[in-house]
Amino acid sequence: MRAIVYRETGDPSVLQLVERPTLEPGTGEVRVRIVVSGVNPTDWKSRRGAASGQALPFDEVVPGQDGAGIVEAVGDDVQHVSVGDRVWLALAAYQRSNSGSSQEQAVLPAERVFALPASASFDQGATMGVPAITAYRALTVAEDGPDELHPTALSDKVVLVAGGAGAVGHAAIQLARWAGATVITTVSGPTKAALAVAAGAHHVLTYTDADIVEQIRAIAPEGVDQIVEVAPAQNAELDLAVIRNRGSISVYANNGGDEVTLNVRRHFALNVRYQFVLLYTVGIDAIRAAGDTINIALADGALGIGEETGLPLHRFSLEQTADAHALVESGAVGKVLIDVTVA
Numbered sequence: 001m002r003a004i005v006y007r008e009t010g011d012p013s014v015l016q017l018v019e020r021p022t023l024e025p026g027t028g029e030v031r032v033r034i035v036v037s038g039v040n041p042t043d044w045k046s047r048r049g050a051a052s053g054q055a056l057p058f059d060e061v062v063p064g065q066d067g068a069g070i071v072e073a074v075g076d077d078v079q080h081v082s083v084g085d086r087v088w089l090a091l092a093a094y095q096r097s098n099s100g101s102s103q104e105q106a107v108l109p110a111e112r113v114f115a116l117p118a119s120a121s122f123d124q125g126a127t128m129g130v131p132a133i134t135a136y137r138a139l140t141v142a143e144d145g146p147d148e149l150h151p152t153a154l155s156d157k158v159v160l161v162a163g164g165a166g167a168v169g170h171a172a173i174q175l176a177r178w179a180g181a182t183v184i185t186t187v188s189g190p191t192k193a194a195l196a197v198a199a200g201a202h203h204v205l206t207y208t209d210a211d212i213v214e215q216i217r218a219i220a221p222e223g224v225d226q227i228v229e230v231a232p233a234q235n236a237e238l239d240l241a242v243i244r245n246r247g248s249i250s251v252y253a254n255n256g257g258d259e260v261t262l263n264v265r266r267h268f269a270l271n272v273r274y275q276f277v278l279l280y281t282v283g284i285d286a287i288r289a290a291g292d293t294i295n296i297a298l299a300d301g302a303l304g305i306g307e308e309t310g311l312p313l314h315r316f317s318l319e320q321t322a323d324a325h326a327l328v329e330s331g332a333v334g335k336v337l338i339d340v341t342v343a
Helices: 041-048 122-138 167-178 190-199 212-219 232-242 264-270 284-299 318-329
Strands: 002-005 016-019 029-039 066-074 086-089 105-109 113-115 158-162 182-187 203-206 224-229 243-251 273-276 313-317 335-339
Touching: 002 318, 016 318, 029 086, 029 122, 029 318, 041 318, 066 105, 066 122, 086 122, 113 284, 122 167, 122 224, 122 284, 122 335, 158 167, 167 182, 167 190, 167 224, 167 284, 182 190, 182 212, 190 203, 203 212, 212 232, 224 232, 232 243, 232 264, 243 264, 313 318, 318 335
Parallel strands: 158 182, 158 224, 182 203, 224 243, 243 273, 313 335
Antiparallel strands: 002 016, 029 066, 029 105, 029 335, 066 086, 086 113
16 A cells, blocks of 8 residues: 655655555554545644654654544454444554554554544545644633533633634634634734634634734623634733633644743733643543544534635645645645545
8 A cells, every 4th residue: 555654854855655565453453544634734843853864763654643534444442433434533643653644544543533424524534633623622721611512612702713714723713613602813814814704703803903902802891711822922912911810821833933921910910821732742531522522513514624614625646745745834724635545
C-alpha cells in the first residue's frame, strides 16, 4: 500500500511517497482504509521540527493526525467499532511511527477511532479531529461553564472566538452556537468576516478597529463569559478589557508570539481563569468525551463544512501531500484535505 513518510525534519520536500506492507492490527488496535486525510498546522510543525535535518524518534514517520475511512480489521478487545464501519480519527500519528492518516491503510489504537454518523461525509470526518476537539475542550473548561456540550449548555453565555475564520475558530463558532451561546468573533477583514457569518457567528467584528472593546461591551455589557484565544500575546489587553468577572480564556495557539504579559492586579480583581489547551497531553478520556459529543453535533447537522458554512475546502491527491503541507504552512484559509482512496 502507498504511504507518505519523512525520515528527517525539514520543508515539505522531505515528504516521500513509498510502498509499505499492509499491517495487521494487534490487541486494542484497528486497521482503517483511509478515504480522506485532513492536514493541520500541527502536521507541518511536527514535520519541520525546530530545525531542518534533525533526527526523528523513529526511522521514518507517516504524518497526519486526522482522517476518515472504513474499518478493515480489528484486533482483540475492540468493541466500539467493527469491520465495515465508517469512522473518523483523532491524533492518529501521536507517538507512533506508522499510524498517520497520510497512507492508504493505517493501524492505530482503537481509542483514537470514532464511528462516523450515517449523515456525515468522509470530508466532515477528516475535519473533526484536531480542530473540533480543540474547540470542544476550549468551550468546556470554564469555572462557571458546562463540563460537556449539548444544545442548551451555553444558552446563558456569551462566547468570544478570536480568529473565527480558522479551522478551530470555525468549529468553536459552530459548537458554541449549537450549545446555545451568543457568539462573537473577531477577524481581520471582510473576506474572513463573510466566512465567520457563514459559520454561524451572531456578531462578527474587525479586531483592528480602534473601538473594538466598546463594540464587544455593547453586545456583552457585563463582559464575555468565555474567550477562545488563538493569539494570546496580541490579544491579552483586549481579552482583559472584555472578560467578565470569573470569566475564562482558553488558549490553544501562540499566533503572534510566545510571551504574554499579564497585569496581575487587574486579573486578580476579575478572578480570571487562563486555561491552556493542547490535545496531545489532555488525556484520552477528554478526547473520547469530546469525540462522543462531536458525533452528536455532527448528527444534528451542526458541523457543516465547505464555503457555504464558512470553511472552504482545498483538495489534493496523496501524491500531492507536499503541496498540501505547503498550503497549510502558508496560512491558507479553509481546510486542506487529501483524497487517499476511493470510498
